[in-house]
Every structure is written in C-alpha cells, then in structure tokens.
Amino acid sequence: MKEIADRSAVIIGRGGFFALRDRPAGSVTRVFIHAPLEFRVHRVMKARNIPEAEARSAIEECDRGRSRFIRDMTGVEWTDAKNYHLCIDSSVAGFPRCVEMIVGMASQPAGN
Structure with a gap:
C-alpha cells in the first residue's frame, strides 16, 4: 500500500488511513465518507433491488466486519474523525x- 501511495493513487478502505498515517501533510488526504443508516439502507435497497431488512442486515454485517478488521489490525476505531x-x-x-x-x-498544498 505504501508503494502504491508513492504514486498518484486512491486507496479505498483496507486501513489506508492508518497505514499512511505517517505521511507528511499534503502528500496524502485521508477521507471518511459516512451517512446515517437509514440513508444507506435506502441506497442499498435501490442499488441491489432488495428488501429493507436485507439491505439493513448487509450494511450492519459489513460495518461490524470493517470495525473488527480495523480495530484488530490498528487498535483504533475506523469511524473516529481524528483518523481523517x-x-x-x-x-x-x-x-x-x-x-x-x-x-x-x-x-x-497543505495549509492553504
């Protein structure tokens, strides 16, 4: 991941915010895009053409897995704004x- 970040790249997920945390200001931009659960449920329902309960379950399962992975690998919470x-x-x-x-x-440039 660090080698990829040496070039112009977009790294989505996989703990990129943590792996690249020591990069100098301006060389990396760590972004967290979030939304309320209900908004996400309706987007998934529409995108996958699935019922609400199935969409909600899929999102909650994904969030639990993501949270567990990041916490186990880094010791931090992936939803903490301080990481971004x-x-x-x-x-x-x-x-x-x-x-x-x-x-x-x-x-x-950083600081502008």
Whole structure:
C-alpha cells in the first residue's frame, strides 16, 4: 500500500488511513465518507433491488466486519474523525459535492 501511495493513487478502505498515517501533510488526504443508516439502507435497497431488512442486515454485517478488521489490525476505531483530514456526510453533501470537496482538498498544498 505504501508503494502504491508513492504514486498518484486512491486507496479505498483496507486501513489506508492508518497505514499512511505517517505521511507528511499534503502528500496524502485521508477521507471518511459516512451517512446515517437509514440513508444507506435506502441506497442499498435501490442499488441491489432488495428488501429493507436485507439491505439493513448487509450494511450492519459489513460495518461490524470493517470495525473488527480495523480495530484488530490498528487498535483504533475506523469511524473516529481524528483518523481523517476530511469527514463528509454524503446524505447532506450529495455525491457530486463529495467528489468536489475531496478533489479540491487533495489538489491544494497543505495549509492553504
């Protein structure tokens, strides 16, 4: 992961926020995109064409697995805003605006 991050890359998940935590400011932008459970449930229902209970169960199972993996590997909580430079609620910002914010932050030198 660190070798990949030496080039221009987007690393999604896999504890990238932790693996790259020692990178100098401006060389990496750690982002956490979140949304309320109900928003996520409705998105998954629509995307997968599945009932609400199935969507909710899939999300909760995924969240538990992600939480366990990150906590076991790093000792930190993956949802803790202190682990990231930018946290965005996609239910408020919408996905196009999330992209704009991430690109804007990643393309600016640190501290500007």
